[in-house]
Each structure stands twice: as structure tokens, then as C-alpha cells.
Amino acid sequence: MADFNLSPEQEQLLEEFRDIALHKIAPMAAELDEAGDGRFDFGPVRVLAEHNFLTPTIPCEYGGRGLDYFTTSLLLEELAAACAGVATVVTANIHAASPIVLAGTGQQKKTYLPLLASRKAHLAALALTEPEAGSDIASISTLAVKNNGFWNISGTKEFVINGGVASFTTLFATTGPDKKRSGMIAFVLPAGIPGLKEGAVRHKLGIRYVRTTQLVLDRVHVPDEMVIGSQGSAYLLLMQTFDRGRALAGAVGVGLARAAYEFALEFSKKRHQFGRPVFDQQAVAFNLADLLVKIEAARLLVWKACWLIDNDLDYTMLSSMAKLAGSSVAQEAAAAAMDICGGRGYLKGCPVEKYLRDARVMSLIEGTNNIQKAVIASQL
Amino acid sequence: MGYKSIGRQLQLAREQAGYSQEQLAAKIGCSQSTLSNYEKGRRRIYLAQLEKIAEILNKPVQFFLQPIDHENAVRQEVCLPAAAPSEATAAVQDIKSREQNLLALFQSLSPEGQQLIMDFALWLKKREVGENG
Numbered sequence: 001m002a003d004f005n006l007s008p009e010q011e012q013l014l015e016e017f018r019d020i021a022l023h024k025i026a027p028m029a030a031e032l033d034e035a036g037d038g039r040f041d042f043g044p045v046r047v048l049a050e051h052n053f054l055t056p057t058i059p060c061e062y063g064g065r066g067l068d069y070f071t072t073s074l075l076l077e078e079l080a081a082a083c084a085g086v087a088t089v090v091t092a093n094i095h096a097a098s099p100i101v102l103a104g105t106g107q108q109k110k111t112y113l114p115l116l117a118s119r120k121a122h123l124a125a126l127a128l129t130e131p132e133a134g135s136d137i138a139s140i141s142t143l144a145v146k147n148n149g150f151w152n153i154s155g156t157k158e159f160v161i162n163g164g165v166a167s168f169t170t171l172f173a174t175t176g177p178d179k180k181r182s183g184m185i186a187f188v189l190p191a192g193i194p195g196l197k198e199g200a201v202r203h204k205l206g207i208r209y210v211r212t213t214q215l216v217l218d219r220v221h222v223p224d225e226m227v228i229g230s231q232g233s234a235y236l237l238l239m240q241t242f243d244r245g246r247a248l249a250g251a252v253g254v255g256l257a258r259a260a261y262e263f264a265l266e267f268s269k270k271r272h273q274f275g276r277p278v279f280d281q282q283a284v285a286f287n288l289a290d291l292l293v294k295i296e297a298a299r300l301l302v303w304k305a306c307w308l309i310d311n312d313l314d315y316t317m318l319s320s321m322a323k324l325a326g327s328s329v330a331q332e333a334a335a336a337a338m339d340i341c342g343g344r345g346y347l348k349g350c351p352v353e354k355y356l357r358d359a360r361v362m363s364l365i366e367g368t369n370n371i372q373k374a375v376i377a378s379q380l
Numbered sequence: 381m382g383y384k385s386i387g388r389q390l391q392l393a394r395e396q397a398g399y400s401q402e403q404l405a406a407k408i409g410c411s412q413s414t415l416s417n418y419e420k421g422r423r424r425i426y427l428a429q430l431e432k433i434a435e436i437l438n439k440p441v442q443f444f445l446q447p448i449d450h451e452n453a454v455r456q457e458v459c460l461p462a463a464a465p466s467e468a469t470a471a472v473q474d475i476k477s478r479e480q481n482l483l484a485l486f487q488s489l490s491p492e493g494q495q496l497i498m499d500f501a502l503w504l505k506k507r508e509v510g511e512n513g
């Protein structure tokens with residue numbers, strides 16, 4: 001039977017999430033955006049690390065909060081309502097940790113997971129995409145060759161969130177491009193390992209707080225102990241990481257949509273034209289009503305996907321639905337909010353302008369919306 | 381998204397090991413319809429489950445992810461060396477995958493089971509000859 005009541009612990013955590021988002025993250029959001037992609041400000045992630053919310057899914061035995069996906073979605077919604085960039089950094093940490101949580105050796109777990117639960121802000125990156133391999137992930141060409149018991153890895157990764165500032169990188173490579181899925185292999189690479197270099201910093205339209213870079217691997221030399229998962233399992237590990245992460249990406253979309261909706265609602269009640277608030281125009285109020293329905297629907301998809309993950313049930317399709325719905329409603333709400341706010345919404349410094357730029361990326365990262373539809377369709 | 385070919389490999393490995401869907405599903409603790417959906421690629425199999433299946437079917441996980449090569453899969457099963465590419469192409473043209481599966485299944489059966497199949501095939505053949513001329 002469905003139950004939409006939060007447990008007392010979840011209610012308490014939600015209060016905490018809201019407090020941090022509203023009082024500590026939101027006030028910095030405009031400044032972080034303005035500062036741009038060129039520099040990374042550890043301030044916001046330090047705030048989250050102090051509360052051990054920077055990677056909230058890290059199991060308690062490794063010092064983490066051990067939050068389930070449902071509760072994590074509540075955190076991400078609140079953070080994204082304050083700053084989608086900060087929320088995206090948290091999801092990147094969760095994704096990078098996920099393969100280690102799912103299939104890492106005891107030693108890998110002991111070495112890397114406590115870092116992400118530490119009160120010092122540590123970031124992690126997941127490096128999969130390449131200049132010539134985006135949606136078609138089985139075509140990656142970063143090559144891992146084994147020689148005398150060691151792996152040599154060379155190649156270039158693109159669009160890596162937390163690139164250059166991560167304490168470790170979860171890297172996906174191939175042992176031979178012709179082997180496609182069965183040749184995929186995952187490694188955990190600590191920062192500073194010889195041969196791993198930050199490439200170009202990517203300057204973006206939105207989520208400008210999120211440092212996104214190329215990573216260049218030039219004969220990175222690692223032992224077997226850095227391979228994540230059993231031989232041949234990396235493709236499935238990656239898919240499972242995506243399937244779980246997409247539910248959370250949906251939560252980020254819902255948070256951003258909610259913020260845009262709330263801003264537009266308040267604005268429409270204060271802004272008077274023709275002698276009354278613009279909210280009194282049915283066209284405006286109906287627009288807001290439509291948005292609220294879509295936000296609520298997307299949130300329910302996120303919650304259901306997270307519930308399936310937490311209960312170890314089949315979550316693939318719902319996760320893709322949640323991501324599709326969350327990213328779509330974020331874009332729709334941000335665009336509608338700009339219309340409702342009129343010219344003011346278009347000005348630099350108005351939160352709506354940032355919402356619109358931030359929302360735009362949501363149908364691209366973590367698998368484009370077409371890819372989500374392909375995942376859903378493959379299960380019909 | 382790649383899961384269709386994983387499903388086909390899964391079906392091949394299950395049939396080679398001589399399990400019905402019901403039997404394998406019972407062993408891994410899922411319903412027959414879930415296993416059927418895995419095999420059709422309509423449901424994504426998660427790593428822990430595939431590792432369990434791989435162990436039961438005595439295959440490395442990689443087997444399920446490799447690009448499909450029915451000819452060599454059957455050759456491995458019947459302990460023949462892998463075919464050279466040109467030879468493989470010719471062989472694939474000669475033997476359809478249904479026949480390969482049947483051969484592998486036949487060879488995985490006990491002598492009694494193989495005898496039953498032979499008897500049944502002979503009976504079927506006689507009947508078809510009677511019906512068709």
C-alpha cells in the first residue's frame with residue numbers, strides 16, 4: 001500500500017535540508033553563477049560536508065549518512081531549488097561512488113568511501129564520455145592494456161564534472177574497442193596519479209558552479225587492485241549506476257522547477273497590471289496550475305523510482321521516466337516563469353534567468369532525453 | 381541498449397546447460413516471467429543477479445556481454461577450437477542458429493535423454509513422410 005507520510009527521521013532531515021538550502025546555499029547561488037566555470041569555490045561543498053550531506057548515500061559503516069535514495073531525493077530537491085549547480089555536484093559524487101558501493105573490493109571501499117563522508121569536502125568524478133563517444137557508450141576508446149600485471153591507460157575523457165578537483169575518479173575504459181560491452185573496464189584513480197591530467201575547462205550556459213573539464217590520461221599505470229568489479233562486469237555496473245542516478249537527476253529537475261514555479265507565483269501576485277495582480281488573469285493562473293500538476297507528477301515519479309531502488313526492485317524504467325519528467329518540467333517551469341515575470345525575468349540577476357540556463361542542461365546530462373525514451377521503449 | 385543481446389546470450393547459456401526457464405528462475409529466486417523478460421531484453425538484469433546466473437550456468441560474466449557469435453559459442457560448447465573468421469562466416473551460413481542451439485542442447489543431455497530425442501525425431505519424421513507423401 002502506498003504511504004506518502006515521511007517518517008519522523010525523514011521529517012527532521014527535511015527540515016535540516018531546507019535550512020541548509022535556504023540559508024546557506026541559496027544566498028550564494030547568484031555569486032557562484034557569476035563567478036563562472038573558471039574557478040571552483042569549495043564553500044558550498046564544505047557546508048554540505050560539515051553535515052555529511054555531500055555524498056549522503058555512503059553507507060554508515062564507511063562513516064556516511066547511509067541515506068536511502070528516497071531521502072536523498074528530498075535533499076536534492078531542496079538543494080536544486082536553491083542552486084541546481086550545487087545539487088549537480090552532489091549527484092556527481094553519488095554517481096562516482098556508486099560503482100564502488102555496488103562492486104568495489106573491501107579495500108577500495110575502505111579507502112575511498114570514507115573520503116566522501118569526511119567533514120573535509122572531498123569530491124569525486126565519473127569519467128565516461130569521450131569526444132567521440134557520448135550516447136553510444138560502448139564505443140569508448142580510452143584504452144586499458146595489461147602488461148606484467150599492471151594496466152596502462154591512455155585516452156581523453158570529456159565533460160567530467162568535478163574534473164581537476166576530485167579526490168578520485170571512477171573511470172570507464174576499454175580493453176579493446178572491438179570488444180564493445182564485454183571489453184569495458186572500470187578503475188578507481190586517486191587524484192595526483194602520474195599521467196592523469198586535467199584538460200580544458202568547459203565554459204557553459206548554465207550550472208556554472210559545476211566545474212566540468214576534459215581529463216587526459218597518458219599511460220596511467222595502475223595495479224589490478226584499482227579495477228572495480230569482476231572481469232567483464234563494468235558495462236552492467238555502469239548501467240546500474242545510471243539507472244540509479246537518473247532517479248536523482250529527476251529530483252534535481254523537480255527542485256529547479258519548484259523554485260521557478262514558486263518565484264513566478266509570488267511575482268504574479270505582487271505584479272499589478274490593468275489594476276490587479278497578473279495572477280488574477282486566468283491565463284497566468286492556469287499556467288501556474290498546469291505547472292504545479294506537472295511538478296507534482298514528476299516528483300511522484302522520482303519518489304517511486306527511488307522507492308523501487310531502495311526496495312531492490314526493478315527500477316530501470318521508472319528511473320528513466322523520473323529523469324525525463326524532472327528535466328522536462330524544469331525546462332517548462334523555467335520558461336513559463338520567465339514569461340510570467342515578463343521583461344524582468346530576462347534580466348541578469350533575476351533568479352528566473354539562471355533557472356532557465358540551468359534547466360537547459362538537464363535533458364542532456366546523464367543520458368539525453370532521447371536516450372531515456374529509448375530505455376523506456378526497450379522495456380515496452 | 382545492449383540488453384537484447386545480453387538476453388540472447390542468457391537464453392543460449394541456459395539452454396546449453398539444459399535448464400528450462402522455470403528451473404533457472406527457481407534457482408535464482410525470481411519468477412519465470414522475470415527471467416523471460418531478461419532473455420527478451422525487456423528488463424535490465426542487474427549485476428548481482430547476472431553474477432548469480434553466471435555461477436549457476438558456469439560461465440564468466442563476460443560471456444553474457446560479448447558480441448553474439450553463435451558459431452563460436454556452439455564450437456566452445458562442443459569443445460571444438462574457435463573458428464578462424466573466414467571459416468566462421470562460412471560455417472554460420474551453413475548452420476542456422478536454431479540448429480546450433482539444438483545440437484548444443486542435445487549434447488548436454490544424458491544418454492537416455494538423447495535416445496528420447498532420437499526416438500521422437502524418428503517418429504516425427506515417419507509421420508511427416510506419411511502426411512506429405
Ligand SMILES: Cc1cc2nc3c(=O)[nH]c(=O)nc-3n(C[C@H](O)[C@H](O)[C@H](O)COP(=O)(O)OP(=O)(O)OC[C@H]3O[C@@H](n4cnc5c(N)ncnc54)[C@H](O)[C@@H]3O)c2cc1C
Pocket residue numbers: 092126127128129133134135136158159160161162204212361364365366367368369370371374
Ligand atoms: C554539463 C555536462 C556535464 C556532464 N558531466 C559528465 C560527467 O561527469 N561524466 C561523463 O562521463 N559525462 C558527462 N557529461 C556527458 C553527457 O552525459 C553527454 O553529453 C550525453 O550523454 C550526450 O552525449 P553527447 O553530448 O556526446 O551527445 P550525442 O551522443 O552526440 O548525441 C547528440 C544528439 O543525438 C541524439 N542521439 C544519440 N543517439 C541517439 C539514439 N540512439 N536515439 C535517439 N537519439 C540519439 C541525442 O539525444 C542528442 O540529441 C556531461 C555533459 C554535460 C553537458
